[in-house]
Amino acid sequence: MKGLKIVVLAKQVPDTRNVGKDAMKADGTVNRAVLPAIFNPEDLNALEQALRLKDNYPGTEVTLLTMGPGRAAEIIREGLYRGADNGILLSDRAFAGSDTLATSYALSCALKKMGKIDIIIAGRQAIDGDTAQVGPQVAEKLGFPQITYAEEVVSVEKGKIVIKRRLERGVETVEGSLPMVVTVNSSAPDCRPRNAKYVMKYKHARAVSEMQNADEDYILLHNNRPYLNIGEWSVNDIETKAEELGLTGSPTKVKAIENVVFQAKEARVLEPTDADMGELMKELIANHTIG
Numbered sequence: 001m002k003g004l005k006i007v008v009l010a011k012q013v014p015d016t017r018n019v020g021k022d023a024m025k026a027d028g029t030v031n032r033a034v035l036p037a038i039f040n041p042e043d044l045n046a047l048e049q050a051l052r053l054k055d056n057y058p059g060t061e062v063t064l065l066t067m068g069p070g071r072a073a074e075i076i077r078e079g080l081y082r083g084a085d086n087g088i089l090l091s092d093r094a095f096a097g098s099d100t101l102a103t104s105y106a107l108s109c110a111l112k113k114m115g116k117i118d119i120i121i122a123g124r125q126a127i128d129g130d131t132a133q134v135g136p137q138v139a140e141k142l143g144f145p146q147i148t149y150a151e152e153v154v155s156v157e158k159g160k161i162v163i164k165r166r167l168e169r170g171v172e173t174v175e176g177s178l179p180m181v182v183t184v185n186s187s188a189p190d191c192r193p194r195n196a197k198y199v200m201k202y203k204h205a206r207a208v209s210e211m212q213n214a215d216e217d218y219i220l221l222h223n224n225r226p227y228l229n230i231g232e233w234s235v236n237d238i239e240t241k242a243e244e245l246g247l248t249g250s251p252t253k254v255k256a257i258e259n260v261v262f263q264a265k266e267a268r269v270l271e272p273t274d275a276d277m278g279e280l281m282k283e284l285i286a287n288h289t290i291g
Contacts, residue, residue, distance in 0.1 A: 003059025042123025070209035104137035139181035
């Protein structure tokens, strides 16, 4: 079988293990500047599935597509370190504040510009939103069929893709026709680690916005090694409708933000006896914690 053209939708997300009082702006959007940024975990699972297809089908090309500020190019480098072939950063102030609808619209416009694509793979959801909507919405906007909750891409043969899905009550294997959008669960295999050779090759890879203050030697290095140039598209590089982008194109509005801090105000020490366990059960039933 000939090689496949695969695009992995990836997102740089704030590390939700480090959310503090400054994590949200007054308009209800995430204050990403104050939070450490990481590669969205399930998008790494999706990348691994794409790389396995590349291993199994010679000639396959894996491209990462991400939307975000200039620093989001870091996850494209992470993808290159693991075996991806290239990446595109979709970055513009016009995309700021996008909800899932505006995000999927911008991504679908970029995907249309990329031409023929066999498979689009994404993580099931991002940890900063947990909506699981962007992948399916991209499929809808492109008119592609979709398979969700994927745990393993079993095979791709003769224009058909076979996928194992992990559902709440078990596992099922399904088949669909290419082109296809696939969203991948966290139960899928973890992404392979960085490859030392790829790290050495791509450690100086940069997007256009990252090169603004580069010195002449760095610019010369990029001119002599085109593979170090990470593609970067603005709103002017893709065909879009302005009213469907950013906050304007986002019907989701945040009405209120509340920080909830759990505190242990009192504690009890119980002996491992039937009497103490019985008293605890009575108390929990009385205050409707259980029962």
